[in-house]
Amino acid sequence: MKIVILGGGPAGLYSGLLIKKTNPAHDITIIERNAADVTYGWGVVFSDRTLASFQRADNKTYEQITDQFVIWDAIDVYYGDHKISCGGHVISSISRKSLLNILQRRCHELGINIQFSREINDLAELGDHDLLIAADGLNSIVRKKYESSFKPSLEYGKARYIWLGATKILDAFTFIFRENEFGLFQVHSYPFNGTTSTFIIECDETSWLKAGLDKADEAQSLAYCQQLLADNLDGATLLSNNSKWISFPTLKTQHWHHKNTVLLGDAIHTAHFSIGSGTKLAMEDAIALAGALEQHTDLETALNEYELERKPVVEIFQKAARESQAYFETLKRYLTLDPVQFTFNLLTRSGRITYDDLRLRDPRFGDLVDRWTAQKASSMLSTTAGYHPEQKASSMLTTAGDCHPERSEGSVVAPPPIFTPVVTLSTAKDLVAPPPLFTPLGLRNLKLPNRVALSPLSTCTAQNGMPGEAYIQQMQSAASGGVGIVVTEHVAISADGRITPNSAGIYNAKQVEVWKHIVDFIHNQTPAKVTIQLNHAGRRGSTRPRAHGLDRPLRDDNWSLLSASSIPYTPSSQVPKEMDRDDMNRVLEDFVRATQKAFEAGFDVLQLNFAHGYLLASFLSPLANLRHDEYGGGLEHRMRFPLEIFDAVRAAWPQDKPISVTISASDCAKGGFEVDDAVVIAKMFKEHGCDIIVVVAGQTTIDSEPTYGRGFLTPFSDRIRNEAGILTMVGGYLTTSDEVNTIIAAGRADLCIMDPPQLKDLYWAIPAVAQM
């Protein structure tokens, strides 16, 4: 075959040499617009797994790369005046120039014709060919020419970054976080040869504009960064190579080949630099393409195979990169975290690395996280009533020299601090610490023994609001499993507030008896505490039990429904009455009476449900609340009645007992409220005396569509916890201790609701094996 490769970067050179190796009869020409020794860029990063694939693909280049690369094992995080290290992340780096030299020499060796300094402006200049490989980068002219076939989409990140080098010898992948009067600047840096390192400086748009960097030229930008990072550089010089401030472009392409033209590398996909290198992706593309061409003689089949093999892998990588990129764009949210937690949160940002992974990579760091988490938990416990986590007002610029959890009040804007030595392990007092999920949590007068909550599955068959025997058993057995807290399912504040005729209630003395019986058992026989979830079903009431579906209206014995507005929940649902002031007063009284009964029954925590499309949720969501009075309209107005309920309940519930509130972080439907609104709502509840927010999402209307999956609610909890500055509890299908440990240690939530694992039992009694 006659093959033309457009672009003499790593992608073009590597694919050329690999394809030539599979069949020397191929006539391969590589066309590159730059001269042989001219290049931009600094270092290129490879993980050990990537290197292993290079070794298999072409041992010669692998050996030359490993001769010249720099390899290291640790990640250092400089956060304010602290430095935290975590080992076990083996990464190597080589200068782009050296890499290109190695690949060029190998190509020459194999007899590939490379034409340098030849810029192509029109594809007709390429002449005849059987296959055109476009490795011409982000601004690929090939992709642009056949745009309608390839269908690319380009999205720019919100942050700005500048890619520099430094004459500094680093020995680890180094993150630096520095706050000044203009905002927050973060640095991604790593060594790539004995004398130089890559320094990528990133910041959000606001900081960039405030610092006047939009008007700075190359020299001014360099000077600014030099000054900003003076302490970390410690005498070294920052270097520029025609570097400019840019936004990161994420490129995705729907189709990767068109007839006898195929794309590779940056020409089809890019991924944020915080998670790895585009060069790695490009070279892996080359390996796959060469493999596919070797296996299939039919060109179309080969190109299909290449696309089918690489696309899913690249998509997963791009998703992790997107998570990481988003993390760096919203970093400000985490500045209230203490250094150890901040570092753990950073390392687990993309979802690919968990608590157990980090323990394996660096047991010493794992122990540090355990000790810090335990120490923090016990010091929080000793705080008196009205705990609020890390005050948003303080910045990380404290003069404290160790990871002491108490924060200073008020905003501190100080000149960049002098670097202080590494935090020593002796500052974490407890030598033997349990994993994070076993640390205690204080809520007002309550001490929870661990961070795990269980809410028994809703098989509640109450009659007239009286919980049945089966449910009593379930609550008791859930509490006996060692969890810290058990939460009831929805308990109606009145008969009309029930969801189905089988819903439990707490509106008469008989029901209180049964609840008291459950609570007494749990208090006397288990270490767990108990939460009652008070609810009024609103427009989702008067429906059939949920064995065969949701929101199916009852055939007979319906009761009337109330809601913020007269909109039925489903097209076949009863139309609810728009609540008037009398209705509101009645419901208010019902909530207060239910609160008093909950106290009588001995519950430890009261949880109010403002989510999932029930009565109180209908006021919060613009999709369900179309009122024109003072209870509808903007967010403050929509919150009015919900807050009335909250205040009345808070007043009726003992001051030393905690209250939690369930809110939908997002309606997950068009026109509904989003996480930004949820953060505001959470803050309002916090101001009124709420102790912890239970984060859920969706079910506001039947069109709500959250994206389900393991831990799908965690990002919502993370945002609300760290932006509103309030404790959170979250579920979302968590079934392993690793998931819970990761969430707690990273500060994404304070309590986790676990689902019992649905996997088939791994342990069988022998007779049962035959039925498998």
Added chain:
Amino acid sequence: MQVGVGLPSTVPGAQGQLIIEWACRADEGPFSSLGVLDRLAYDSYDPLITLGTVAGVTHRVKLATTIIIGPLHNNTLLAKTTASLDALSGGRLVLGLAVGARKEDYDITGVDYRGRGKRLSEQLSSLRSLWEESHIGPKTVRSNGPDLLVGGLSDQGYARMVRFADGYVHGGGPPRAFARAADKAYAAWSDAGRPAKPQLWAQGYFALGDDNVKEAGYRYLRDYYAFTGPFAERIAAGLLTSPQAIAQFIRGYHDAGCDELVLFPTVPDLVQLDRLAEILHGQGRRVG
């Protein structure tokens, strides 16, 4: 986990008599269900007619549609047809529905391709009430009707399952692909407050025999899935062609939480059924 077998009703060349004989033999064991697929513009049998026919010659196996293209059917007629099938089979029907993947099937019936998702939701919403409706007979064996499953990989699929159905049908793939879908199904189910857990069904394709048999299987899959473009090759690559492959597949699905796995033939020959039965017997599966 139970293992069922598909009927060869969508494999070109399958004679009517073969399908009936296949069902009889499968009923003797060790399969727990018979599955059918739905494809209008293809050399295949109508799935409901096929199940109706084999209901008459079987007594034990469940009769499952994995899936039929719901929106192509009028809701009331579908309710009556499936209620009849349920009653005539002694309550063995498991009804799996989805929007289907081929526009061609919509075009030739004149049903609008756009809005098929909404139509499916409406259909799912009305089916149970129609089954419970006394004036549109017959009465189903259980008062709330047969088990209802939803198929499809989109987020809407899981939302539909949670709102209207008893479980989920996965379209095929390696065990890890199923595991991801299972996670989503469980997450959605528990989030919505549905009691217990959803039923999870899944499927795979097999061809057991010499190279000619395997080649015939590959050819069938490439042809059946030709409408997916290059993806057909991927699906064909997943064909199970040895006892070991089938054992690994079953194990993988079991570990990922599958409740019932239906293995579909790709070659219209009774010997395929016998060979698969032999493998299951070898695993210790008997009738049931």
